[in-house]
Amino acid sequence: MNPYKTSRRAMLERCIGNGLLTAGALSMSQTQLLAYWQHAEAQAGKPTPTEVLGPFYRKGAPNNTTLRIAGESGFPLRVTGKVTNTKGNKVPGVRVELWHADHVGLYDVQGYRYRTKLEIESESAYAVETILPGHYDDRPAQHIHYMISAPGHKTLITQAYFATDPFFDGDPYKNYRKRNMVSDRELIRPVSLYEAPGQPRAAIEFHICLETL
């Protein structure tokens, strides 16, 4: 893509799409914007880094976008993201399975609490309402597991982490390798807070880029 043919709007959308900007940060200078945009371009075609599957995957989760039950413990979390491939195209027919521990770090090994298999036909974007996963002794950084598959693409197994996690001692980009925890610091997502009626919530964006077969 020739950058000089890209509109400011497209550039912004690209940056937002790649998680480099939030929609509130539109007042930056053209120079800053170009730097962000160039970084975004460099990342755009790169497949999402992989992470270990872990032992707690469970087949057959229901297609459910609301994993949080009203009144249950745990800090509410919204997870959103787009699914594209390395060519920058939308991926139709994608299946996004995600699962995580509850607020005290326990996985449901008997059922499907905090487990979903999203069936996304055309929009190539997903949104899940859940809670912040807790910490557990054997792997004490908060994380959400992902398995993403789509026709014509390699199945991706990865995990999303939280930049606010105390595990990272306040500096996730420096400490991500602590205890061999995180394979790639791109997987650590900034956490934003937004006010929903009656309750503050956390939110992360986790975009997925699949490799074509």
Place this chain on the structure above:
Amino acid sequence: MARQISSDAGVTTLVFSADGVLLRGLCQDAKLRAWDTATGALRQTVSFDEGDSAPALTATGLVTVGKDGALKSWDFASGKVARKVAPEGLRARRVAASPDANFFAANVKQTDLASETAVRVLDSGGKQRFVVPSGLGGLGALAVSPDGSTVVAASYDADMRAWNARNGELLRLINELPVAMFDLKFSPDGKWLAAAGVDRTVYLYDTKTWRQARKLVGQPEMISALAFSQDGKLLASGGFSEITMKKPVKVLIWDVNTGKPVHTFDAPQRVSSVAISPDSKWAAASTGGKSIDLWALHG
């Protein structure tokens, strides 16, 4: 009655010798130790070569993966490497051997598909018989049938596969289990395959049809280790708390025919291995700690 055998290093995998006189344990200091089952006295220590990894222990032998990727088969009596094969290509993350060490099965990572792994079967000369995809996310367990005819693998993606060990033909893709299996054990007569893991259930498969024949339910936590008795009548299962591996768990001894537990014992933390003595008088469990628990099985 319960007693303990102490070790100088944490013990992971346990196997009784065929005559029951010795209890062998893989230790975390890269040594294989053998204790007198009756007295607990240390009888033999075999040191692996420096840098050896992925040790696998069976009733008849030990296999390790050398620093250079070579597969080594160790002789118990001499404590030396009896056979060494240096396969070309990808490094084995996990190995299993046929009881006569006539061939090896090795789990390797596929380089082009980051999450997919494969099982390679190599004959004793190091010649590759076949390589087959074994699922996504790595293996929870890999095993060879007692007659050496079949290789089975349980993948973390919850699928299990059974292959003809000669030619790699897929005998059955077992995809009806919901969760990952952490251990796979054949009964000594080869008729049953026991599989257990995350969902606290032992699944027994008939190896003729590869159909699920029985489920053993009652373990209060995930199951990390299994072992049949020599006569195939008893099965031991060891627990793994989903809260933390340091939490106390249970070891259950099951009557395979009735599918009911006949003994329940306490282990201090995640069980890494269980074993039943050939005369079915003792059950043993290791947890990675420096002591092995032994319990008398009455009746």
